[in-house]
Structures are given as C-alpha cells and as structure tokens.
Amino acid sequence: MGAANPVIVVGAGPVGLCLALALAQRDVPVTLIEQLSDDNFLDQVPRAGSNHPATLELFDQIGLYAKLEPRGIIAPKFQYWDRQDGTLIAEFDHAVLKDDTRFPFVLQCERIKIIEEALKIAKAHPLIEVRMATTFTGFAQSAEGVTAHVTDAEGTAETIRGSYVVSAEGARSVVRKELDIAFEGFTYPERTLNIEVAYDFKQHGYTERNYISDPVEYSNLFHWKGPPDRWRIHFPTDPAEDEGALTQPAAMQARLKRFLPLDRDFDICGCNLYAVHQRVAEKFRKGRGILAGDSAHVNSPIGGMGLNSGVHDAFNLADKLARILHGEADEAELDRYERQRRHVAVTHTQAQTIRNKRLLAERDPAVRRRNHDELRRSAEDPARARQFLLRTSLIESLREAERIL
Numbered sequence: 250m251g252a253a254n255p256v257i258v259v260g261a262g263p264v265g266l267c268l269a270l271a272l273a274q275r276d277v278p279v280t281l282i283e284q285l286s287d288d289n290f291l292d293q294v295p296r297a298g299s300n301h302p303a304t305l306e307l308f309d310q311i312g313l314y315a316k317l318e319p320r321g322i323i324a325p326k327f328q329y330w331d332r333q334d335g336t337l338i339a340e341f342d343h344a345v346l347k348d349d350t351r352f353p354f355v356l357q358c359e360r361i362k363i364i365e366e367a368l369k370i371a372k373a374h375p376l377i378e379v380r381m382a383t384t385f386t387g388f389a390q391s392a393e394g395v396t397a398h399v400t401d402a403e404g405t406a407e408t409i410r411g412s413y414v415v416s417a418e419g420a421r422s423v424v425r426k427e428l429d430i431a432f433e434g435f436t437y438p439e440r441t442l443n444i445e446v447a448y449d450f451k452q453h454g455y456t457e458r459n460y461i462s463d464p465v466e467y468s469n470l471f472h473w474k475g476p477p478d479r480w481r482i483h484f485p486t487d488p489a490e491d492e493g494a495l496t497q498p499a500a501m502q503a504r505l506k507r508f509l510p511l512d513r514d515f516d517i518c519g520c521n522l523y524a525v526h527q528r529v530a531e532k533f534r535k536g537r538g539i540l541a542g543d544s545a546h547v548n549s550p551i552g553g554m555g556l557n558s559g560v561h562d563a564f565n566l567a568d569k570l571a572r573i574l575h576g577e578a579d580e581a582e583l584d585r586y587e588r589q590r591r592h593v594a595v596t597h598t599q600a601q602t603i604r605n606k607r608l609l610a611e612r613d614p615a616v617r618r619r620n621h622d623e624l625r626r627s628a629e630d631p632a633r634a635r636q637f638l639l640r641t642s643l644i645e646s647l648r649e650a651e652r653i654l
C-alpha cells in the first residue's frame with residue numbers, strides 16, 4: 250500500500266534521485282522537482298567522480314550500480330606520492346575489504362553519468378512524478394503537511410502539496426534559508442583549479458587515484474573517465490590570482506609541466522576553478538522541512554566524500570520517512586536521522602577532508618616525514634590497512650551511525 254501524500258524532493262542531483270528511488274522502492278510516492286530541463290540537464294560542469302564501496306552497495310539496492318559499472322572505471326587501489334622527490338609513499342588496496350563489502354574497489358564514474366542513469370530509472374517508476382524545468386521557490390508547513398511553491402519554465406507559479414519537503418538542492422538550498430538554519434564552517438581562501446587532460450599517467454607509475462603531497466603545490470590526480478581516457482588534476486591556486494590568468498592555456502601548460510615535465514604540450518580537454526567550503530548545517534530538519542546532501546553539508550573534494558556521504562543521507566532518510574509514512578514509526582525518527590547523519594558530517598566527512606588537505610599540504614619537513622612514515626606503516630600492515638580503508642571507504646561512518654540511537 251502506498252502512502253497518500255507524496256514526499257516532495259527538491260533537486261534531481263545524485264542525492265535527490267537516490268532519495269526518490271529509495272522512497273519509491275519502499276512504496277512512498279514522490280514528486281521530484283528539478284530546475285534544469287531535459288535539454289540542459291546533462292550540460293552541468295564536471296564534479297564528483299569517485300564512488301566508494303559503501304555507496305556502490307546502496308546504488309546496487311536501487312538497480313543503479315548495474316547501469317554505472319559499464320560506464321565507469323574500477324579502481325581497487327589508490328596511492329600517496331611525495332612530489333618533492335617524485336617517490337611513491339604508500340599504496341592502499343581495497344582488496345583487504347573483501348570480507349567487509351561486495352565491492353572492494355572505488356568506481357570512478359562521473360556525477361553526470363550517475364544522474365543520467367538515475368533519472369531514467371526515476372522517470373520509469375510509477376510512484377515518482379519527475380517535474381523537470383520546475384524551480385522551487387519556497388514552502389509552508391502545518392501539522393498535516395507541506396505546500397511547495399514552484400514556477401515552471403514560463404514563470405507560471407504553482408503550489409504542490411506533500412507530506413514532507415526534502416532539500417536536495419545543493420549548497421544554495423532555499424529550504425535551508427527559509428528555515429533559517431545556519432550553515433556553519435569556513436571557506437578556504439585558495440580556490441582549486443581542476444584540469445582535465447588526455448594523457449596516460451599510468452606510464453609513470455600512477456594508479457587510478459593518486460594523492461600527491463607537496464609543501465608548495467599539493468595535488469590530486471585521478472583517472473577520470475574513458476575510453477577515450479581522461480585524467481583530472483586538482484591544484485590549489487593563489488587567492489590573489491584572477492580566474493582568467495589561472496585558466497589561460499599557457500599558464501595551465503606551465504603548471505602541468507612543473508608537475509610532470511613533458512617535451513610537448515599536454516592535450517588539455519577542460520578546466521574549472523572552484524571555491525572549497527567546509528560547512529555543516531546547524532540542524533538537518535525543522536518540522537517537515539529536511540536537508541540532505543550538499544544542502545546539509547559541503548566539504549573539500551579531497552577524498553571524494555561529498556557525493557558519497559550525501560547518498561548515505563538519502564538512504565538513511567528514505568528508511569525513516571517510509572516507516573513514518575507507513576505508520577510504523579513516529580516523527581522522532583527524523584531526529585535520529587539528524588543525530589546520525591550530522592554526526593557523520595562533522596566527525597567523519599569534515600574531520601577527514603580537513604585532515605586529508607593538511608596531510609598533503611604540510612610544510613614542516615619533520616611532520617611531513619612522520620606523516621609519510623605513518624602512511625607507509627598503515628599500508629604495509631594488512632590489519633592497519635583494513636582500518637584505514639574502512640574509514641576512507643565510508644564503511645566505518647555507516648557502521649558508527651547505526652550505533653547512534
């Protein structure tokens with residue numbers, strides 16, 4: 250039996266789509282509102298790309314993993330490098346997680362492919378009404394339900410009734426602002442320059458995912474997609490330099506050649522420059538308005554945890570909303586959602602991404618040496634490597650959240 254009033258999910262990003270699919274799978278009808286239209290939905294700038302084991306298990310529950318695997322790159326290993334002397338510090342292999350997960354690897358698969366496949370499944374689901382080219386502008390709530398205000402592509406206003414409204418709108422959430430929830434944290438002064446190149450870095454010993462420590466210019470290097478093969482490198486940039494100067498082809502060639510000397514130009518396929526925030530919403534819900542994904546927390550992409558932890562919010566919330574709407578639990582369940590997922594956002598995602606950046610950017614030679622020795626010891630000892638990977642793969646954060654009542 251389906252619950253009567255739909256849950257209104259705002260935003261067909263990875264979090265909104267996973268939430269819609271997980272709710273529908275639990276017999277809860279959903280109205281999914283997305284401001285982009287079918288014509289420009291796939292034109293979004295490249296963002297997340299690393300999908301960790303815990304997330305792959307969740308994708309599998311809604312039939313999404315099978316669609317993504319053929320379009321992605323299986324990456325069982327990742328490496329830490331020291332750019333100062335060009336040496337490999339440590340390599341971690343997800344194979345040590347073979348008893349912890351059915352997916353002992355990361356799937357490199359772009360956000361755009363995830364939402365393209367998830368949207369197709371959502372559109373075909375009888376319990377999901379997908380409203381493309383519809384912009385959410387605000388909502389009102391009462392003890393009985395919510396009324397969402399939206400406008401269509403022509404600017405015509407409309408109201409939609411629902412049981413709850415979930416903001417999966419991303420960092421600029423209208424719901425969060427309407428509920429007057431503070432977005433606590435900070436923004437790094439330096440922006441990150443992300444350059445996409447057609448070049449096989451494997452010939453230099455790199456694996457699919459690489460973290461490169463350097464007191465001057467740390468970076469991350471990922472096998473991003475293929476075929477045709479594309480790699481992405483992220484560099485921190487000088488806050489004083491303007492975007493035009495940073496993304497000039499000659500400046501990007503020089504930066505790439507400082508990273509890896511080459512006797513010809515790199516084939517640059519794209520670039521973007523973005524600000525990096527570390528913020529968590531003070532509350533994840535007020536009454537019938539709920540936050541999930543980037544609308545609830547944003548973090549540095551080092552470690553690839555934003556999309557992943559947002560998808561984990563979605564599945565946690567879907568279980569609780571379904572039980573409430575089917576009369577099997579009361580609304581206090583939503584407070585548990587906040588306790589569990591806010592704890593993960595603060596204690597795992599924020600703490601780990603801040604640590605990841607510090608580790609790569611460390612300037613003190615003695616601390617760098619200590620950090621690198623520690624990484625080496627962790628990688629060489631299977632028990633420690635497993636502990637390390639349980640953390641980076643977000644399995645530990647899910648297990649810990651389950652223990653929070």
Ligand SMILES: Cc1cc2nc3c(=O)[nH]c(=O)nc-3n(C[C@H](O)[C@H](O)[C@H](O)COP(=O)(O)OP(=O)(O)OC[C@H]3O[C@@H](n4cnc5c(N)ncnc54)[C@H](O)[C@@H]3O)c2cc1C
Nearest residue numbers: 260262263264284296297298385419542543553555556557
């Ligand atoms: C350069 C970069 C690289 C990244 N790399 C990684 C990575 O490797 N791994 C990782 O886990 N994370 C990564 N992230 C973070 C990741 O992209 C986000 O955490 C993730 O996309 C958040 O998903 P979301 O569904 O919450 O929000 P979004 O992906 O932002 O989706 C929000 C959706 O809501 C829609 N929307 C917004 N406002 C409205 C409105 N008013 N009405 C209707 N619709 C609306 C938008 O059009 C969009 O479709 C990266 C981020 C950046 C910037």
